[in-house]
Amino acid sequence: MIPKLKIENITLIFGRDREKALNMLHEGASKAEILAETGCTVGVKEASFDIQPGEFFVIMGLSGSGKSSLLRCLNRLIEPTSGNIFLNDTNITTLNDKELQQIRRKEISMVFQQFGLLPHRTVMENVAFGLELQGVPVAERNEKAAKVIELVGLKGYEQQLPSGLSGGMQQRVGLARALANDPEVLLMDEAFSALDPLIRTQMQDELMDLQEKMHKTIVFITHDLDEAIRLGDRIAIMKDGEVIQVGTPEEILTTPATEYVSSFVEKVDRKAVITASSLMDTKPVTAIFRKDGPEGSLRKMRSTGLNILPAVTIDKHFLGFVYLHEVLEVKRRGDKTIEAVIHREVPVAYPDTTVEQMLPFIAETDKPVAVVHPETNKLLGLISQTALIIETTGSQTL
Numbered sequence: 342m343i344p345k346l347k348i349e350n351i352t353l354i355f356g357r358d359r360e361k362a363l364n365m366l367h368e369g370a371s372k373a374e375i376l377a378e379t380g381c382t383v384g385v386k387e388a389s390f391d392i393q394p395g396e397f398f399v400i401m402g403l404s405g406s407g408k409s410s411l412l413r414c415l416n417r418l419i420e421p422t423s424g425n426i427f428l429n430d431t432n433i434t435t436l437n438d439k440e441l442q443q444i445r446r447k448e449i450s451m452v453f454q455q456f457g458l459l460p461h462r463t464v465m466e467n468v469a470f471g472l473e474l475q476g477v478p479v480a481e482r483n484e485k486a487a488k489v490i491e492l493v494g495l496k497g498y499e500q501q502l503p504s505g506l507s508g509g510m511q512q513r514v515g516l517a518r519a520l521a522n523d524p525e526v527l528l529m530d531e532a533f534s535a536l537d538p539l540i541r542t543q544m545q546d547e548l549m550d551l552q553e554k555m556h557k558t559i560v561f562i563t564h565d566l567d568e569a570i571r572l573g574d575r576i577a578i579m580k581d582g583e584v585i586q587v588g589t590p591e592e593i594l595t596t597p598a599t600e601y602v603s604s605f606v607e608k609v610d611r612k613a614v615i616t617a618s619s620l621m622d623t624k625p626v627t628a629i630f631r632k633d634g635p636e637g638s639l640r641k642m643r644s645t646g647l648n649i650l651p652a653v654t655i656d657k658h659f660l661g662f663v664y665l666h667e668v669l670e671v672k673r674r675g676d677k678t679i680e681a682v683i684h685r686e687v688p689v690a691y692p693d694t695t696v697e698q699m700l701p702f703i704a705e706t707d708k709p710v711a712v713v714h715p716e717t718n719k720l721l722g723l724i725s726q727t728a729l730i731i732e733t734t735g736s737q738t739l
């Protein structure tokens with residue numbers, strides 16, 4: 342699949358002596374050395390990553406890490422000093438002004454932190470403004486604007502001026518304006534950072550709902566890791582102009598690439614992010630087949646040293662758990678099968694079930710949790726009690 346956006350070795354240097362600064366950067370000089378020697382600031386250093394169609398991609402970093410600069414390179418609001426940006430297979434860095442204007446009007450829209458609305462125009466006029474610039478006839482642009490106004494929940498406010506609206510509503514207008522020309526890519530620069538926490542969470546929820554319907558490619562900037570984790574399919578973490586890790590929220594929490602990332606993710610509530618698939622023991626599971634009977638079951642329990650084992654059909658469909666003391670009892674009675682002692686009411690998770698979703702049923706059990714395929718019910722693996730306790734209490738010392 343061709344990425345929607347391909348960011349290839351983008352470097353952005355602010356200042357006059359950019360050439361010298363770029364050479365120093367290639368020779369391995371640090372940001373501080375380059376600043377001292379040339380007076381230039383390295384805003385972004387050799388960033389490379391792909392963003393897939395329909396992806397919600399978050400760029401996260403502290404103030405000054407270079408995220409706004411990088412975002413503005415994507416539509417060339419700032420010219421990158423070196424590197425390439427591809428939209429589908431168009432190299433944006435080689436376009437002339439006219440071509441670039443077309444791309445900005447039709448294919449890449451931007452939503453700003455401070456809304457950027459025209460104060461003397463109504464909601465409808467603000468939303469339709471981009472279409473007006475493109476010369477779309479008034480009836481058609483009003484129709485398109487009305488549709489997106491409804492989409493962002495502002496129906497009934499079409500004739501209001503921005504000053505009469507709350508911050509959250511003004512940002513909805515900003516979002517509607519960006520969506521009005523049905524762009525492929527939406528760039529959002531700290532779009533919710535100016536909003537009150539409650540409104541902010543509500544806007545995040547609504548944006549996720551909208552994204553389910555729209556399937557745009559969204560590049561969203563934030564300095565807030567919780568927001569990044571909540572929204573992002575993948576997150577790029579930036580520090581001092583460099584992209585230091587790109588991964589899913591779960592990858593970033595479970596395998597932070599550097600000390601810096603781990604210190605960052607330490608405080609995050611992992612329960613909503615960590616899923617069964619990353620807690621699952623990757624060793625092959627020893628399971629009891631129905632045909633094993635009591636003798637075969639006991640052999641498997643002895644060889645594994647475990648007193649609870651999962652029972653499966655011949656096709657590995659999960660049936661339940663079997664306990665050693667009950668198998669011994671069945672054998673003593675002379676039963677031929679273990680069918681009667683398979684515990685079927687047991688915790689089961691799918692690979693993408695989060696720890697938070699598992700909490701209600703793992704609190705009262707001392708069994709492992711079986712992870713099964715959501716459609717076939719095949720046993721994929723087990724999550725041990727130890728892994729669950731560490732994950733739910735955050736404690737490594739049991």
Ligand SMILES: Nc1ncnc2c1ncn2[C@@H]1O[C@H](COP(=O)(O)OP(=O)(O)OP(=O)(O)O)[C@@H](O)[C@H]1O
Nearest residue numbers: 355382383384402403404405406407408409410411
């Ligand atoms: N126009 C400019 N001229 C000189 N240096 C700049 C300019 N814009 C940004 N910088 C510098 O580039 C670096 C990256 O800034 P940038 O604004 O992209 O970071 P950021 O992560 O978006 O931070 P914030 O969240 O505070 O906007 C910083 O060191 C900043 O001081």
